[in-house]
Amino acid sequence: MTADVGMLDRLARRVEGYRLTLRLGEKGRVASVGDGIAWVYGLPSAAQDEILFFEDGSRGMVFELQAERLGVILLDPAANVASGSLVSHAGERLEIGVGDGLLGRVIDPLGNPLDGLPPIAADGFCALEAESPPILARDFVSRPLYTGIKVVDTLIPIGRGQRQLVIGDSGTGKTSLALDTIVAQAGQDVRCIYVMIGQKRSETALVIDLLRRHEALAYTTVVVAEATATPGMKYLAPFAGCAVAEGWMRRGEDTLVVYDDLTTHARAYRELSLLMHRPPGREAFPGDIFYLHARLLERSTRLSPDYGGGSLTAMPLVETEEGEIATYIPTNLISITDGQIYLERHLFAAGIFPAVDVPLSVSRIGGKAQHPRIKEEAGRIKLDYLQFLELEVFTRFGTKLEAGTETKIRRGRLLREILKQDRLNPLAAVFQLAWMSAFNEGLLDDCEPNSVAETLHKIEAGLRRNPLALDTARNEWLARLKNWLDGGP
Numbered sequence: 001m002t003a004d005v006g007m008l009d010r011l012a013r014r015v016e017g018y019r020l021t022l023r024l025g026e027k028g029r030v031a032s033v034g035d036g037i038a039w040v041y042g043l044p045s046a047a048q049d050e051i052l053f054f055e056d057g058s059r060g061m062v063f064e065l066q067a068e069r070l071g072v073i074l075l076d077p078a079a080n081v082a083s084g085s086l087v088s089h090a091g092e093r094l095e096i097g098v099g100d101g102l103l104g105r106v107i108d109p110l111g112n113p114l115d116g117l118p119p120i121a122a123d124g125f126c127a128l129e130a131e132s133p134p135i136l137a138r139d140f141v142s143r144p145l146y147t148g149i150k151v152v153d154t155l156i157p158i159g160r161g162q163r164q165l166v167i168g169d170s171g172t173g174k175t176s177l178a179l180d181t182i183v184a185q186a187g188q189d190v191r192c193i194y195v196m197i198g199q200k201r202s203e204t205a206l207v208i209d210l211l212r213r214h215e216a217l218a219y220t221t222v223v224v225a226e227a228t229a230t231p232g233m234k235y236l237a238p239f240a241g242c243a244v245a246e247g248w249m250r251r252g253e254d255t256l257v258v259y260d261d262l263t264t265h266a267r268a269y270r271e272l273s274l275l276m277h278r279p280p281g282r283e284a285f286p287g288d289i290f291y292l293h294a295r296l297l298e299r300s301t302r303l304s305p306d307y308g309g310g311s312l313t314a315m316p317l318v319e320t321e322e323g324e325i326a327t328y329i330p331t332n333l334i335s336i337t338d339g340q341i342y343l344e345r346h347l348f349a350a351g352i353f354p355a356v357d358v359p360l361s362v363s364r365i366g367g368k369a370q371h372p373r374i375k376e377e378a379g380r381i382k383l384d385y386l387q388f389l390e391l392e393v394f395t396r397f398g399t400k401l402e403a404g405t406e407t408k409i410r411r412g413r414l415l416r417e418i419l420k421q422d423r424l425n426p427l428a429a430v431f432q433l434a435w436m437s438a439f440n441e442g443l444l445d446d447c448e449p450n451s452v453a454e455t456l457h458k459i460e461a462g463l464r465r466n467p468l469a470l471d472t473a474r475n476e477w478l479a480r481l482k483n484w485l486d487g488g489p
């Protein structure tokens, strides 16, 4: 048996060697160039996603294989490729430099610096297109990824290795929520990657500036394919971000990748596919658009201890129109991810920030990663809040309410006020446990919605003076909370 395996192995190597000689000997030519792509003929052994080398030294990537010709994404915008240029290949795939040299850096999807700083010192390379980790290498999601956002950490908690979609119309706070989450990772040992696809240069500059001002750039890499980039570069951007994260994950680190956003990514892929003459399907998207995002997001996971225990948490953003989440790309993404945070424009217009629609948001696995004390308190909060939202609908009809119902509504309104949060104001887990315990114990029942913030400040100040841990017993927590609310130390 071993002999057979050895023989197969040798045979496979010989075939591979033969293929390589074939490739090295092959020379193709460019038939035409335009829109960031080239058509090439004369390279019969070229494979999907393989790198091609043009005679001016620039590179391309095989995107479309046809009987007589190849559709190629040009990887160097300054390339001097013209029809008739010679093309060769050597069986290489597109890779990107990875490692801590990327922290604090802004790069394009090929890993070239865009921040005017020196070239990046990489520890190694990861392929942009890689197999997702096999089931055997995966572990359960068991550690929380705190966003510092009350409504998310309490009601829609995220675990490390989870895929959590952020969905909503333009201007409902998706980018803000993702940036808040990155800013909240200070001191949490999570390396972050922010992938910006097809945004204007001014927006890109704002995001980078915000991360820098909040000292979050030090543990973050920003991958940018601007609005003016070719569809090929926009298509590659999320895969580049994912590969950078995988480099860290394989070394046992925890990572968070934000894809801002996959609607723009899907459109770039559609444009690229149309340029490459792929047949359009629903909404003119190519038939494999589901597979495109599935294979990207399948790469997020938590690795088992045998594989280093690292994790890749994915936060893809997707833009809807008129709040419609049942359209093609959003429904695909909802079915691929482990949950969604739905930002709703009417809530936004009503001044409820962040504008999370709680009943339509869900986290299918994050609850398993919550600290048991947080989970216990959060479970009660969630029940109260969902019940309140249902009851509140009835109050609109002017129905006379029972006293018990009225209390529930009053507490619900208070809760809604507590869950409001300014941008860039992450609340650490102990502070979240504090307000949840106080609320559940009824210690905040006498507060008016417009004065509850003041009461919460009292608690937070007390907790800063005399820290308590998540593991501290509930009785002890309650005694201290009461003490602080009574003005004690």
Ligand SMILES: Nc1ncnc2c1ncn2[C@@H]1O[C@H](COP(=O)(O)OP(=O)(O)O)[C@@H](O)[C@H]1O
Pocket: 168, 169, 170, 171, 172, 173, 174, 175, 176, 177, 353, 354, 355, 421, 422, 423
């Ligand atoms: N929690 C919040 N509190 C106050 N304003 C917010 C909040 N979240 C977002 N905004 C504001 O809403 C606007 C749109 O937010 P943005 O994150 O760019 O939305 P999107 O990415 O969904 O288009 C921005 O001006 C932002 O400052």
Ligand SMILES: [Mg+2]
Pocket: 171, 174, 175, 176, 260
């Ligand atoms: Mg945005």
